[in-house]
Amino acid sequence: MSISGLREVVGQTATVRGWVTHIRSSGKVAFVVARDGSGVLQCVIAKNAVSAECWETFARLTVEASISVTGEIRADVRAPGGVEMGVSDLRLIGESPLDYPIQPKEHGIDFLLDHRHLWLRSRKQVAIARIRHEIEQAIHDFFYERGFVRVDTPILTAAIGERSGLFATEYFDEGNAYLAQTGQLYGEAAAAALGKIYTFGPTFRAEKSKTRRHLTEFWMIEPEVAWNDSEANMVLQEEFVSYIVRRALDRAANELVELERDTGALERVKPPFPRINYTDAVKTLQAKGSTIQWGDDMGAEDETLLVADYDLPIFVFNYPKEAKAFYMKENPDDPRTVLCNDCLGPEGYGEIIGGSQREDDYDRLLSRIKEEGLPLDAYGWYLDLRKYGTFTHAGFGLGLERTVAWICGLPHLRETIAFPRMMNRLRP
C-alpha cells in the first residue's frame, strides 16, 4: 500500500514498496528510510526480530535501491507522516549501484538538469511536482465549478505573420506550420460558441533568452469570456489566482513546508488586488529612479520596483497601445491606451498574467492588423468573429510555471516542470 495511507492502518501489518533514501545501523538496530512518491517512511529493523536473511538483505541496501518492506505500522509523532514501521520482512527488488549520480552534496545546476530523470526523485523536486499537480487540478476545478468549457486549441498553426520567436516545422504540402505561442485567437472563436471557455496547454517561444523567467516550452491557461469587459476580466483574475493559492495552502501544506515556503505571504492573497493605472505606475517608477518613459513596456526591473510597495499581486492596467498586441481594445477614455492589464506577483515574481478586453469593432481591428503589417488572409477568420455578431469579450493568459515558481518560492522556472526546455536544454 502507499505510504500516505499508512496512518489509517496503525497497529496492523502492511507491505510497502519503494526506494531507499537513507540507511543507518547501530549494530543491532537498523533504519531504512524509504519513499514511494506518496510519502516517506522510516522502517526500523531489530536484528533479533527478523530472519538472518532479512538482516543480510539490509546490509546490501544502497541509496535508490527498490525494496519491498513488511511490518507493523506504529504511530510516531516525530516521524514524517506520523508513523514508522517495525520491520518483519525486507526484500531487495532492484539494486542501485554506488555510482548513483545524485549524492548528498552540492551539484551544479547543469549536472542536475543532465540527470533530471533521477533528480526528480529528490524530496524537494517531489514536493514541487505535487504542488504543481495541486495547482493544475485547482485550475480545472475553478473553471469547472463556474461553467467554463475547456477547449484544446491547436499547437500546429498556419502562418500568422512574420512574428519573431516561432518554432517552424514542415507540414506536408501546406508549407510551414508554427508552434502556437498562444491559443487566444482560437479561444475567442470558441467563446462565441460556448460563452465561457479556457485553454490549458503548452505554448512555445523560440527566443534566445537565458533568464530565470523564461522557458522555450511552457504551459498557459487562457480563459476567454463572452460579455466580460476589462474590469470583469480583472475580477475573474483575482478570484482565480486567490483560489489557486488557497488550494495550495489547503491541500499541499506539507509540500510547502518541505520547500520552507513563507506561507504568510500566500495567506494574504485575497481579492481585491490593488489596481494601478499604467500612467500612474510610470510616475511612481520615475519617482523611484527608473528611466521608464510613458509609452515603454515595463521590464522585469520596473516590475520588481513597482511591486516592492505591495504584499499582494497587483494589476497594472491600460498600457500604451504601442507596447501591447494588436487585438487589444482601444480605451475610449484615452485612445493612446488599450483596455488591458498585467498581473504582477508579489515578492518580485513579476508578471504571472497578461489580459485584455479584445477589440470587437471590425473596422478598428482591420486597421490594427494593417498597421502591424500582418497578413490579412491569415486573419480573415479572426475578423469574422467581429463580422458575424460581434461581442464584448475579454480574457487572459496565466503562465503556469511562473505561478508555480511564485507559490513554491523558487527563484528560477527550471524546477517548476518535470523536463524543462531552455535555449541550451533539450535533454533528457
Add this chain to the structure above:
Amino acid sequence: MSISGLREVVGQTATVRGWVTHIRSSGKVAFVVARDGSGVLQCVIAKNAVSAECWETFARLTVEASISVTGEIRADVRAPGGVEMGVSDLRLIGESPLDYPIQPKEHGIDFLLDHRHLWLRSRKQVAIARIRHEIEQAIHDFFYERGFVRVDTPILTAAIGERSGLFATEYFDEGNAYLAQTGQLYGEAAAAALGKIYTFGPTFRAEKSKTRRHLTEFWMIEPEVAWNDSEANMVLQEEFVSYIVRRALDRAANELVELERDTGALERVKPPFPRINYTDAVKTLQAKGSTIQWGDDMGAEDETLLVADYDLPIFVFNYPKEAKAFYMKENPDDPRTVLCNDCLGPEGYGEIIGGSQREDDYDRLLSRIKEEGLPLDAYGWYLDLRKYGTFTHAGFGLGLERTVAWICGLPHLRETIAFPRMMNRLRP
C-alpha cells in the same frame, strides 16, 4: 445571466446576451431563439407588449446577430431548458450580414472545416465540445481521487532514433527537436519519483494518413504506475474507461440526446471487460475469414471484425514482440510475446487504449534497444531507470479524440476537437 441558469428565476425578469439562431413572426407575435453557449432560449415578443423601437429591432435581426434580450422567465415544459422568455426589451448588439456562411442546408465537409471558427457555434458542435469538456474533467477527477500526480512531459524532445512520422523543428544549437509522439518514457521516470502519475497533453504524428481515425495532432492521457503489472494495468483501464463513460452519461445527458447517441450502448460499459489473448484472437479472426497471421499486428478491419461479437470494450492482450514497441516486457510464459494490451471500443470504434507492462530488466531492455537499432546515447537516461532501483511498472495511453468520438457516436475524429489538424488541414 446565462441561459442555463434561467430555470432558477422563473417568474422573474432576466437579461440574457447571446446570438440569434432562429427567427419567425406571425405579424403580432415574433419569436427569437437565442443561444449563449450554456443553452438555447426561445424569446417571445408580443407587438403590443413592447415599444415600437423594440419591435423594429426585431425586424433587423438576422441569424448570428448578437443581442441582449430582457423579459420575464416563464416555465414551459415544451421549451428546451424548460423555460421561455416573454420579452420586454430587445437590443441588437452586433449585426450579422446575410452572407453568414453556414446556412440550414447541407455543406460539404471541406467547406465546414474551412469555416470551423463559425461551425463551432452550431448545436451539434456545441454538444460535442461540452461532452469533450466533461470527459476531460472526468479524467482529471479520476486520477486526482486516486492519488495520481499529473506530470507534464515535454513536447520538444531530442533525437530518439530515426522513427518515422516525426515533426522536426530547428532548436538553437542543439540540432533538430522533434514533437513528442508520446510522453511515456518521461512518465516512467516520473513514476519512479512520484509512484502514480499521468500525463495529459498533445501528441503529434506526421503521417500521410487520411483515415477517419487519425489526426496529426491529438491529445493523449498516459498514466504510469509503479508496481502495477499487466493485469493490474488492465484493471485500471477498465475502471478508468467506465468512469469516463458514466460521467458523460450522468453530466452530459442533454448533449448526448442532442447527438441522438444510443446511450444504451454506453450504459453497458462496466468492468470487467472481456479479455482475449492475442493468439486466440487470431484464431477467431481466421475463422471469420480474416487473412491475419500469427505475428501480424491487428489492423482496423480485424479490430472491427473482432469486437462485433461484444457489446463492451474488450482487451486483446499479449501481442507478438515484433508487432509492438521495444519497451514492452517480455512475457515469461511465452517469450515470443510481450505483456501488453489494446483496448478496443465497441460499435466498431477500434483501439482507444494501448498499454503494457514495461521491460524492467536492464539487460533485456538494452538488447531490445540494440535490436531495434535505436541510438544508445539517446536512451541512456531511460536505461538509468532500470539501473538504479528498477521496478515493475505498467501504463497505457488513451487517445482522447477516439474516446470522444466513441462516446459521442461520431464516425470521424475531425469533429471531436475544436480545430482539427490533418494532413491537408492546418487552418483556420
